[in-house]
Amino acid sequence: MTMKVRIDPERCQGHGRCYDLAPGLFGEDDEGYGTVLGDGLVPGGAEKDARLAAANCPERAIDVSEE
Ligand code: F3S
Numbered sequence: 001m002t003m004k005v006r007i008d009p010e011r012c013q014g015h016g017r018c019y020d021l022a023p024g025l026f027g028e029d030d031e032g033y034g035t036v037l038g039d040g041l042v043p044g045g046a047e048k049d050a051r052l053a054a055a056n057c058p059e060r061a062i063d064v065s066e067e
Helices: 016-019 049-058
Strands: 003-007 026-028 033-034 062-066
Touching: 003 033, 003 049, 016 026, 016 049, 049 062
Parallel strands: none
Antiparallel strands: 003 062, 026 033
């Protein structure tokens, strides 16, 4: 099972919870909007961080999918 994170740029308002809570998965752009590091694939052991970030985004801009 592969977990992947995405940020919907239409929804992100730059609250920064994602990169504060899960800096291994998310970064920020020049204006403080969240970005997904690399291809968004969540390495083993970081699944909890991915879910935590998604649950704490006030705009519900983070999508976590499992394939
Ligand atoms: Fe944006 Fe949500 Fe992160 S609003 S900066 S995706 S916490």
